[in-house]
Amino acid sequence: MIIEVENLKKSYGKLLALDNLNLAIEEGEVFGLLGPNGSGKTTAINCMLSLLHYDAGSIRIFGQEMTPESYDLKKDIGVVMQNVAVFPELTVEENVDYFCGLYVPDRKERKDLVNEAITFTGLDEFRKFIPKKLSGGLLRRLNIACGIAHKPKLIFLDEPTVAVDPQSRNRILEGILELNRKGSTIVYTSHYMEEVETLCSRIMIIDKGKAIATGTREELKSMIHLGKKVSFEAEEITAVQIELLKNLPGVHSVEQSGHTVHLKSDEENGILEKTLAFLKDQDIRYTNIYSEMPTLNDVFLEITGKELRD
Numbered sequence: 001m002i003i004e005v006e007n008l009k010k011s012y013g014k015l016l017a018l019d020n021l022n023l024a025i026e027e028g029e030v031f032g033l034l035g036p037n038g039s040g041k042t043t044a045i046n047c048m049l050s051l052l053h054y055d056a057g058s059i060r061i062f063g064q065e066m067t068p069e070s071y072d073l074k075k076d077i078g079v080v081m082q083n084v085a086v087f088p089e090l091t092v093e094e095n096v097d098y099f100c101g102l103y104v105p106d107r108k109e110r111k112d113l114v115n116e117a118i119t120f121t122g123l124d125e126f127r128k129f130i131p132k133k134l135s136g137g138l139l140r141r142l143n144i145a146c147g148i149a150h151k152p153k154l155i156f157l158d159e160p161t162v163a164v165d166p167q168s169r170n171r172i173l174e175g176i177l178e179l180n181r182k183g184s185t186i187v188y189t190s191h192y193m194e195e196v197e198t199l200c201s202r203i204m205i206i207d208k209g210k211a212i213a214t215g216t217r218e219e220l221k222s223m224i225h226l227g228k229k230v231s232f233e234a235e236e237i238t239a240v241q242i243e244l245l246k247n248l249p250g251v252h253s254v255e256q257s258g259h260t261v262h263l264k265s266d267e268e269n270g271i272l273e274k275t276l277a278f279l280k281d282q283d284i285r286y287t288n289i290y291s292e293m294p295t296l297n298d299v300f301l302e303i304t305g306k307e308l309r310d
């Protein structure tokens with residue numbers, strides 16, 4: 001096991017930020033911590049890295065107890081924090097070299113690692129730039145280059161794509177998968193469910209410092225017995241017709257927002273066809289009908305009663 005967290009508790013004054021958190025991550029995983037803002041993701045990471053004192057519980061990394069003095073463990077860990085942390089007066093190259101130098105004292109060895117990290121994050125043409133001259137997306141990529149240049153076995157990335165343009169975002173996500181393919185275990189926090197779904201082999205959904213569900217995306221979705229969702233727009237649908245729709249076999253719930261009708265079913269198949277037949281039978285004019293599979297937001301909504309995004 002690469003990471004084992006048992007019964008972790010952390011309070012800030014009266015606020016219980018982590019409430020008996022348990023976590024086990026195996027080598028080779030891309031593990032996602034998914035939760036809304038303030039759910040405790042950063043606190044969990046900072047505890048795992050021994051950057052924060054915690055009140056109770058135990059943390060083992062690479063099979064050993066993690067303490068603030070675990071320097072031998074830390075050299076195999078890479079950290080990309082939520083807030084970009086680079087030196088404003090150093091160039092891209094100098095920044096990466098500085099952070100890599102914390103773990104790799106040999107200059108020659110480091111030169112190759114720094115070059116590799118810069119190329120990997122697509123920063124070759126910006127080597128001599130200082131951070132102030134970089135766009136938000138490029139700055140995030142520099143943050144990543146600084147965190148991974150020493151080729152760590154375990155990489156923590158805390159919301160690395162917040163406020164990043166789509167091009168940089170894709171590059172970052174592809175880069176993370178590439179790091180995983182090259183052998184690094186990844187712990188990735190986000191409140192973007194799409195990213196976590198695409199990237200992560202296993203996901204823990206966290207809310208108010210508590211793990212509310214853990215599993216692969218398929219396992220998480222199968223927990224909530226929700227089949228497909230169907231949405232369509234209909235300007236003239238009546239309240240009675242909405243009630244009739246709710247009574248169709250297999251229909252779980254129906255909600256209206258403006259002219260859009262959202263229907264949830266507990267069946268995987270056939271619900272779109274049933275809805276179409278109903279609309280035809282009732283002579284309801286509709287546009288933009290589509291069906292979709294449940295998302296991790298549906299899982300979160302069903303378990304907590306609120307949306308993942310605030």
Ligand SMILES: Nc1ncnc2c1ncn2[C@@H]1O[C@H](COP(=O)(O)OP(=O)(O)OP(=O)(O)O)[C@@H](O)[C@H]1O
Pocket residue numbers: 012015017035036037038039040041042043044082159191
């Ligand atoms: N240093 C601190 N002092 C007091 N409260 C804190 C501190 N750091 C975090 N908190 C609180 O602890 C809770 C968990 O915060 P944390 O930053 O771990 O959540 P998060 O899921 O990472 O959210 P975000 O994505 O917004 O960073 C929140 O209610 C937050 O306000």
